[in-house]
Amino acid sequence: MLISNTSNRRSFLLGAAATAGMATLPTASFALTTAGAEKLINALTADIFKVINSGKKGPALYKEFNRIFNRYAAVSAIARTTLGPPWRSATNDQKEAYVQAFGGYLSRKYGKRFREFIGAEIKVLSAKSVKRGVLVKSNVKLKGKSPFVVEWQVFDRGNNPQMFDLYIEGISMIKTEREEIGSLFDRSGGKMDKFIARLKNAG
């Protein structure tokens, strides 16, 4: 391949496929299968429940969450997409610091609510190929509450399926965090270092 950067090449291919009106083409040409995506989500949720049921709490629990997050999710793609345009003007060091702070922030934020997930049940229902990866549909039942739908967007990063976004009753983690992260960035006067420092304590 002439273009060495994987993500550039892929976005080019995606664009080309879409232009040609062959939105289903990526399914055939990429390694990511619906079965592979389902497997990823099953492994991811099994790990989460293992940690929740381990009895760990506080920072020890957040650390475990962060480990799972880094293992199964495309943390840097998620962090970049959530931040949007300010990403472009950041230095490489800032980018790295931000991605790391972002992982910690999400782990704390979701880790704090782990109690809600004790005794929960999750069932993967189906998976379908879409333009931007595979959408895995699951049903989650928390103790004493009505069941709700969680959809997981999985994409292929160089033959390595990774979780990108999740949608709880249609509410996207990335879109929702974009509001939070955007407000935090604005409140930091649009200054990257100040924003990263604040993010390290947020969540």
Added chain:
Amino acid sequence: MFFNKPPRIGYTLKAAGLVATAIMLSACTQPVSKSAFNDPYEPQNRKVHAFNKGLDRALVGPTAKGYGFITPPVLVNMVDNVAGYLGLPGQAVNNILQNDAKGLGQTVLTFTLNTLTFGLGDLATNAGVPDNNADFGQTLDVWGFRQGIYHEVPVLGPSTERDTIGFIVDTALNPTSLVVPAGVSTGFSVLDRLGDRNEFSDVIEETLYESEDSYATARSLYLQNRNFKLNNGVNEDSLEDPFADF
């Protein structure tokens, strides 16, 4: 069933009349959106949001917690079920207006099963009958009306032009009011909302009192969830792009 052909036509005509009025009323809006959302009246909406937040802090939140505290969970559950049950005839009308035979089948089955418990239980959900929650805002969407501007309604919270019109039509033309006094239905739906406020207090309070910008968060959550319901799932075109370039 109380929605045979004649009431349906009457309902459609009345609904069309209300919609026409509402559209004339909203015709003066000039969308000049600055954000990614169609929210030209953001400054005014933020004032309403501040009011709603104050109302929640001072009245709705504490009342909901009081209600949840003094009422046995079994009873809270029954109230939820009755409120849902009283909404089913209106839901069926919307299934019909949307020409949705499958949805109508679900609604009729839910109504039939739950009638066995006088509306106090929810046999249908336990039996796995899907809940389609059809409303008139959704009907307008099916008919091709645009979502219109986002706004936050005093007391009721986030909405869009189309959903507010839908809410008014659903409330004004609720077929249940032919059998049950409107006050009873309203009473149950208020209690139902208090029950929800109590059940989901964690996530509601996180949104209102802990997020960086509760107005923007509430707007985003509402529109995302609403589009999910209108689309019967996540809209594939709205998925984030993992390879987006900024």
